Amino acid sequence: MGVDELEVRLGSDADREWISRLRHEVYARELGQHPTNDAGRLSDELDEDNVYIVAAHRGRPAGFVSVTPPWVGRYSIDKYLRRAEHPALGDDAFEIRILTVDPDRRGMMTGKLLMYAALRWVMAHGGRILVALGRTELLPTYLRLGLTSTGTPVRSGAVTFELLTGEVADLAERTLRRYGPVLRDLEPGLRWRLEMPFLPATGGCEHGGTSIGALGRRFDTLHAHGDVVPADVLDAWFPPAPGAAAALAAHQDWITRTSPPAQAEGLIEEICTRRGLPAETVAAGAGSSDLIFCAFRGWLDASSRVLLVDPSYGEYAHVVERVIGCRADRFTLRRAEGWRIDPDRLGDALRERYDLVVLVNPNNPTGVHLDAGDLRQVLAAAPGGTRFWVDEAYVGYAGPGQSLEPYAATAGNTVVCTSMSKMYALSGLRAAYLTGPPRIAAELRRWSPPWAVSLPAQIAAVHALRDPGYYAGRWAQTAALRGELAAALAAIDQDAHVQESVANFVLLTLPRRGPGAARLVRRCRDQGVFLRDLSPMSPAFEGRTVRIAVRDAAANSPTAATVAAALHDPRNAV
Incomplete structure (x- = not known):
């Protein structure tokens, strides 16, 4: 297939010389997009910020593609189009540009592999949207790769382009579905030198661990x-409470062969006693992911609108967008603001009227906490019909009085998910619970299968809750x-x-x-x-x-x- 001894890697400073010469040869001499020059080189103001991915065959340049990431703050496309007039040109798009293959390597998979490598690089950097200017004569190739034409033409010199866009997750799914066997066949003969694996993980959300x-x-x-x-x-560095460990060790033979209470009634009782919650407001699950999948698949469908914080725990975007397939907007946090959730800005965003708003507080992975009093004000002022999911996996670290569980039990529009994995050193046992209006808690209990929370998890969680000190x-x-x-x-x-x-x-x-x-x-x-x-x-x-x-x-x-x-x-x- 023409990839034996082909190396794909990030371009270095040493590659810039041949890249500029090949650009001149193709875009000035061959295509007439730019005038030729005596130096025989082409470059532009984005070169210092672009990421170049290059292909070399037996040490000789074979081609390259460039990626302009959103944090650069500008795109090559800005020279031709007003970004405000084209929704595809959002502030979080990654631009793929100047895909260039040496004439001697055309028709030998080099160009397709470079486009695939650019897609993998964008995936590895959290990209959700791709944009590109594709030459009209190559449009069928771009469309086969999954990009969509916006119908917007751009003229540059003697060359006409069209503005193309695509959702990264859809492009990856389509690429693996259509070309997965081919890519797997090519991998052994390819020298893949990029940091991310050649083939992405498939199936569930990518986690740490x-x-x-x-x-x-x-x-x-x-x-x-x-x-x-x-x-x-983020598993705890310390062991679970001595009472929890002792109970498991003393009865381990019996525990491993015995079925648990079907609905974790005793665990729910203990939670309510320790938290001062009415029993009808609590539902238990086998970890927070169990509750997320169960609740979201019952509440949402493809027509739902969801607001997610970005960056935040990736399981939520996976379930909303890839499992359920509904629209998710992002409330973007800013590094310059210390990743803080601004209550006023969040309140303004909620005017869009979402079916579900997901907040992780303290947030993971930014580690910033929004004071419970400020968050309650935002929730209380939200438009009617908006449901909030507040993930409090790390709330114990924020200090006393910072949980919204009491608020969720009475407010009507809020559900709090509390994992016992990280705070209570029970990650391997999978125990969590949800606090919300009685109707919602009853709904979740009805949707949950019997025996979802294992007997070791129930026993350990009960004993852990009894030792707050x-x-x-x-x-x-x-x-x-x-x-x-x-x-x-x-x-x-x-x-x-x-x-x-x-x-x-x-x-x-x-x-x-x-x-x-x-x-x-x-x-x-x-x-x-x-x-x-x-x-x-x-x-x-x-x-x-x-x-x-x-x-x-x-x-x-x-x-x-x-x-x-x-x-x-x-x-x-x-």
């Missing part, structure tokens, strides 16, 4: 869990450890930015020079330290931010040392 893979797919090396630092997932102490320890980890990371590089969350993690944003997030994560993983690259979650992270979970002091120290070694690696200059 790749560190569990170090123990073997079938858990044959569980004894090695102490050899890795799982800072890529233990967890308050552990949460305070987590805050101290978080501060120490943040200080150690901040000392590594004065140009890197470290942001403490209110929860059990910190964000590290890398300087524009040096490695990006994907490379840092890969190099740390090679040393047994696993971090979370936030790039696929949102373009707001610009491919430069990693999330690092707080572990105990014995693990935090090597984490900071490994990050320092990776950032100061001499290979970064290559």
Whole structure:
């Protein structure tokens, strides 16, 4: 198929010379889009900000494609079109431009692979929308790849283009459906040098937690869990309450062979006693994902309108857009504002009247918390018919009085989802509950299958809820450890930015020079330290931010040392 010994990689400074010469040869001499020049080179003002993906065959240039990410703040298309007049040219679009193949390599899959590589790069950086100017004579090729013409022509020199656009998720799904077998056949002969895998994961939402893979797919090396630092997932660094651990250990033979209460009635009773909630306002589930899938698939359909915070927990976008297939708008958080949710700006956004608004508070992965009083005012002032889902997986870290569970039990428009995984060190057992109006809680209980929450989870959750003092102490320890980890990371590089969350993690944003997030994560993983690259979650992270979970002091120290070694690696200059 013409890809043997073909290498696909990010372009380097050394590639700029031949790229500019090939651009001149194709776009000036061959196509007449630009006038020729004596230097025999073409470049433009976006070259310093563009990402070039290049293909080389046996070390010789074969072609390239350029990606202009949204954080550059401008596009090549801006020279021809007014962005405000074209909805496709939103502020979060990725522009694919100047796909160019050496004449000797045309018709040999090079161009298609470069377009695929650009799509994979955009996917790995949280892209949702692609735009491009496609030459009219090549329009059938672009359409076969899944792009859609807007019907807007653009003239540049002797060349006519059309404005094309496409949703990244749809393009990826169509590409894998149509070309998946071909891509799998090509992979062995291709030298893929990009940071992301050649083929994307399929099926469910991509989560962190790749560190569990170090123990073997079938858990044959569980004894090695102490050899890795799982800072890529937000599981608690501390054990569950002593009473929970003791109850499980004392009766483990009986627990593993015994069916649980079908509707987790005892667990719900304990929740209501500890939280001061009426029993009819609570429904239990096997982790928050169980409740999300159950509730959203009952409430939403393809005609529903949903507002999601961006960046935020990726499971929500996956369920809304890929599982249910309804429209989701984004309430975009801004790095310059410390990722804060501005209550006034959120209130203004709610005038659009959404069927469901999803808020994670404290937010993950930004780690910023909106005060409960401010959030209650926003919810109370929302248009009638708007339902709110508030995810409080980390609310215990925000301090007492910050949960909206009492409000949700009486307000009528709010549901609070409370995971017991992270705050109570029960991630492996899967226990969560929902608080809301009695009608909604009853609905969720009716939609849930019997025995959804396992007996070990019910027993451990009940005993955990009975020991609030233990967890308050552990949460305070987590805050101290978080501060120490943040200080150690901040000392590594004065140009890197470290942001403490209110929860059990910190964000590290890398300087524009040096490695990006994907490379840092890969190099740390090679040393047994696993971090979370936030790039696929949102373009707001610009491919430069990693999330690092707080572990105990014995693990935090090597984490900071490994990050320092990776950032100061001499290979970064290559």
